[in-house]
Amino acid sequence: MRTTIAMLVFSFLFCLVPFYVHQLTGKIENMRIGILQEGFGLQNSEADVDKMVREAAERLGTKYGAVMEDVSIPMHSDGNSIMFLLIYDLNLQGVLEHYTT
Secondary structure, eight states: OHHHHHHHHHHHHHHHHHHHHHTOOSOOTTOEEEEEGGGSSOTTSOHHHHHHHHHHHHHHHHHHOOEEEEEOOGGGGGHHHHHHHHHHHHHHHHHHHHHHO
């Protein structure tokens, strides 16, 4: 089961990469770039790093013409918990398959 899921994910990503790479021209004028709001101001983040990242993003907009937008994904902060449960479930399935076959 785990191998099947991994192969499906790999196949999906492998199909997308050629399309993505083809679109890389080195020019970012008018490219929309999202800045994830939930990635800043965390308990364990450093204010100077947050500031530097925001300043760098702003420079991409002013110097190279990218369109910077703040985006919000409220469940982003739950990502570690969700990933842990997925990995735990896949490992449990592997253990069960090992001992039941």
